[in-house]
Amino acid sequence: MKYIKTLLVLSFAAILLSWLPPNNAFAHGGRDVNDFNFVIGFASEPAYEGIINAIELKITGKPSQKDTHSDGHGHDHHSHGHSDIDVNAHGGIFASELLSAGDKFSTTIAKDINNVEIPYHDHMNHDITGTIKVSDEGDLGEVKVMIHETSLMPSDIHVQPGATIIWTNYSKGLHAITSGVMDSGQTEKQPISGLSETLKAELIHVSSKSSVILNLNEDSDNPGRYTSPFIPTSPGVYEIRVYGTIDGVEIDETFISMGGGGDFDDIVPPTSIQFPQKLTSDREITGAITEATEISQLALIRSNTLNTWVIISLVIGGIGIAVSCLSLGLQFRKK
Structure with missing residues (x-):
């Protein structure tokens, strides 16, 4: 107790x-x-x-990409209808979901975004950065960018308003393409x-x-x-x-x-x-009981074996005595 x-x-x-x-x-x-x-x-x-x-x-x-406004097919839902948009704001223009190997992400530059340079980065590796220069002298239509393990190709592109940029992950790692710059407060790891x-x-x-x-x-x-x-x-x-x-x-x-x-x-x-007495643990008690049970079972087996040999010896001895008595009786008759 x-x-x-x-x-x-x-x-x-x-x-x-x-x-x-x-x-x-x-x-x-x-x-x-x-x-x-x-x-x-x-x-x-x-x-x-x-x-x-x-x-x-x-x-x-790093913060999860689940809060971005992507439609799940690589196209962002951010509004580009304001010419005074802050191009440096983190995720202010576009933000992809996590891109596995082979995944694509695309965004279309709004018509009213012009004569600006949009910085962007990989949210999973802040050393991967690029820029999108937007002006009437840039490329129109689709512009493709390859994502490698530690770099973009090309990292800097020049497009016109209305152009569509398509990023494809050619690496084995995960990437998340995000517009704007990553400040020191955002790089800190969060719970x-x-x-x-x-x-x-x-x-x-x-x-x-x-x-x-x-x-x-x-x-x-x-x-x-x-x-x-x-x-x-x-x-x-x-x-x-x-x-x-x-x-x-x-x-x-x-x-x-x-x-x-x-x-x-x-x-x-x-x-x-433990104080003042050292108590024996359940594990030690169980081990001692198990060991004692094994020893008693072994002793019982040995006892049973010994008893069997005693019985056999008594039987053989009894037979020997009976045979001897019979032999003596026969010898007396002959005389």
Whole structure:
């Protein structure tokens, strides 16, 4: 009973710890994944065996292209009917959806946009930039631009009002063609929200190779922070695999705890926080019971085997005595 009460107290303590603000200095691992940054670990660290915990994952990245006004076929819905439009405004004239390999995006320069130079860039790679000079001396009709891994060809074009520009992605990566310039405030990575339906986590206990699939639940008070509660029942090294999609980008990343060379904590026995008595864990009790059961079964088998040999020996001895008595009786008769 005392053991059960202590476990309950420790469990409630872990729950209280999980309610602390997510900015505590825990040992978490992190890395860049495409245009996103993952920071992952256990919500409560040090992470103790038998005490409720959770996977904690924070994801930041560039703003999603889902808020652009494209019709889904590569043609933008931005109005070009104002000659005083700010050509430097981010996405002020056009903004494509994410373009996979082979995808196209097109926009037509409005008739009343003239004698201006429109800067544009790749929203997924800010080093890829280009300009569209608009004047009556430029090209009319369709003007084609090829998107490569790190460049545009041609990057600078000269068109007339009414011309249609068509970009085609010839690379394997994702691109998003956007008019205007990217200022320093927009280049900062922001929390990525709404991924509970598209991402999952697989928790793996390395030594036993046991694994479980967990849902990632977003923290309503902290966008971009996702958790998956669980109770670790064995200490040791753990792996966390995150897989699914973010804005159409395939994600499959595995992170490992410190014992395997990673950055977040291993699961450890709770003995260091037990006071005044050190308690035996459920795992140790189960192991001791299993071992005792195996020993008793082996002893029973050996006992049964020994009893069988004793019986056989007694039978053989009885037969020998009977044969001897019979032989003696026959000898007395002959005399």
